Amino acid sequence: MKKRIVATFILVAFLVTGLFLGVNFKNAAVASSRQVFTYINGSEPRYLDPGLNTALDAANIIINVFEGLTRVDAKGRTVPGMAEKWTVSKDGLTYTFYIRKNAKWSDGKPVTAYDFEYAWKRALDPNTGSEYAYQLFYIKNGQKFYEGKAKASDVGVKALNSTTLQVTLEAPTPYFIDLTNFPTYFPVRKDIVQKYGDKWATDPKTYIGNGPFKMTKWVHNSYIELEKNNNYWDAKSITLQKMILKLSNDNNANLMAFTAGQVDGAEGIPTEEIPRLKREGKIKIAPLIGTYYYLVNCKKPPFTDKRVREALSLAIDRTRIVNLLKAEQKPATGFVPYGIKGISKDFREESGNFLPVTADLAKAKKLLAEAGYPNGKGMPEIEIIYNTDEGHKKVAEAIQNMWKQLGINVKLSNMEWKVLLERRQKKDYMVARDGWVGDYNDPMTFLDLFTSYSGNNNTNWSNKQYDSLIEKAKKEVDTKKRMQYMIQAEKILMQDYAIIPIYFYTKVYLLKDYVKNYYISPLGFNYFMYAKIVK
Structure with a gap:
């Protein structure tokens, strides 16, 4: 989903001892004979509610327990899911989905069109508090309902009967x-x-889903156990009988576990081990459509002054940081990452470069002096908050040293992932680590994040012209004009220095060769539900 990223980069590795996992595994071979897949997924999730979650690690659990009208197959294609088919009106505004008659929830009750209507309107209801409500603004009157300007009955999603769902959009959405x-x-x-x-x-007793797996156990801060859902409409195609998802952000332990052969894969390894693992051919690195960046609280002095925000951004040596991380990341010269098509070539190339890949200290110092802080004099101490992770710590320490060259004192504060999410949402911070991976392959999946109405915009920054360009792009059917609107919008975002992009993510992963038929999306999702263990 448009997803908050927990780790500095994403890796697929697994566990050291059964005691570490909270499960007494003899070894991976025993697990494989029973089609049990063990994976270190990340930190303890804040939400596993599909309507509330914004984090990638939690989403990787949700996509195994739930399924939408469509699903992603093992080749990365969008294929029928709960809906066996659909039709689209000639004007591209009305979609009619037909729910499978054998679609069932994990407790055996039928999945109906009414379940979708309820879920979508629930996410749009401001009382729900969904940070992702704006993702449903494509639906007619979705935004108006969210803003209290329309009733739920006005929203363009309606169950015509138990198996037919009709959706009307505000504008054609490719x-x-x-x-x-x-x-x-x-x-x-x-x-x-x-x-x-x-x-x-x-x-687990009340976490009723409709996907390929069902939750059977959740030992908080330890692991989540999923078992195959035999009521799933396509259960016959699911080979794995169980998935055990370890909740850990201990990168050293993750690597030890994988090396010991006691787990099948995991996310998060020590950055200093990457060069060795690359030499030994034990890791793979692939592009990820995502950006690692810092949020700046634009309503908290001294960040109310754009010159201060610009100075902080220009003082960062992005090349040095990607060299520090060692996973083939690219310096972020804008917010939208590489890998998204623009008008005729990559959007990042068409939109241009807004930031230098190395520091421009001279200009940064000049801007800071103009803002009234010559050589950092009079500048309050800046606190950078980040979630506990060795990679985040390295980035924060590097930036701390870079900002010290401006004469600025910087305090670093690490905290649990859930605490960081809460502080960002409450805008209780000065500078905060963030990361975003696209929900779909289009610049919009990044740019609408910073509209004034986005529940995921935690910057305290808003710009009416920016909002207008995003709205125009969402309603424009001409591809060239649409892209031009988004290019203009990114220019406003970057020239106002509302955020500090640092680098573009890569996907770094370790996975045992005996795990077959999985799909890891460049959008960040791990589709392991199709996997099978072959030895």
Whole structure:
């Protein structure tokens, strides 16, 4: 999904001892004979509610327990999911989806079109507090309902009967079908949510899904256990009988586990080990459509002054940072990463470079002096907050030293992932680490993040012209004009220095060769539900 990234980069590795996992594994071979896949997924998730989650690690659990109208197959294609087919009107505004008659929830009850209507309107309801509500603004009157200017009955999603869902859009959206396999578009059960409230997605007994797996155990801060959902409509195609997802951000332990052969894969390894693992041919590195960046609280002095924000950004040596991380990342010269098509070539190339790849200290010092802080004099201490991870620490320490060259004192504060999310959402920070991976392959998946109405815009920055350009782009059917609107929007975002892009992500992963038929998306999702273990 448009996703918050927990780790500095993403890696696929696994576990040292059964005690570390919280499960007593004898060895990976025993697990493989039973088609049990063990994976270190990341930190303890803040939310596993499809309507509330914004984090990638949690999304990788959600996509195994739930399924949308469409799904992504093992080749990365969008294919029918809960909907066996659909039709689209000639004007591209009305979609009619036909739900499979054998679509069932994990407790055996039928999945209906009403479940989708409820879930989408629930995410749009401002009382729900979904940071991803804006992802549903493509639906007619979705934004108006969210803003209290329309009723739920006005929203363009309606179950015509139990198996037919009709969706009307505000404007033709070429990637709408792809959006329907995004977690915010997943169905949830009204009876479950209303009975158990916010706790429904925290207990395996009430975490009822409609996907290939069902949750059977959640040992908080240790692991989540998923078992094959035999009520899933396509259960016959799922080979794995169990997935055990370890909740860990201990990179050293993750690597030790994989090396010991006691797990099948994991995310997060020590950056200093990457060169050795590359030499030994044990890791793979692939582009990821994502950006690592720092948020700046634009309403908190001294960041209310654009010159200060610009000075901080220009003082960063992005080439030095990617060399420090050693995973073939690229310095971020804009916000939209490489790998997204523009008018005739890559959007990043067409939009241009807004930031230098090395520091421009002379200009940074000049700007800081103009803002009233010559050589940093009078500048308050800046606190950078980040979630606990060795890679984040290295980046923060490097930037701390770079900003010290401006005469600025910098305090570093690390915290649990959930705490960081809460502080960013409450805008209780000065500078905060962030990361974003696209939900679909289009510049819009990055740029609408910073609209004034986006629940994921935690910068306290807004710009009416920016909002207008994004709205124009969303309604424009001419590809060239649409891209031009987004190029103009990114220019506003970057020239106002509302954020500090640092580098473009890569996907670094370790995975045992006996794991077959999986798909790792450049959008960040790990589709291991199709995998099988072959020895």
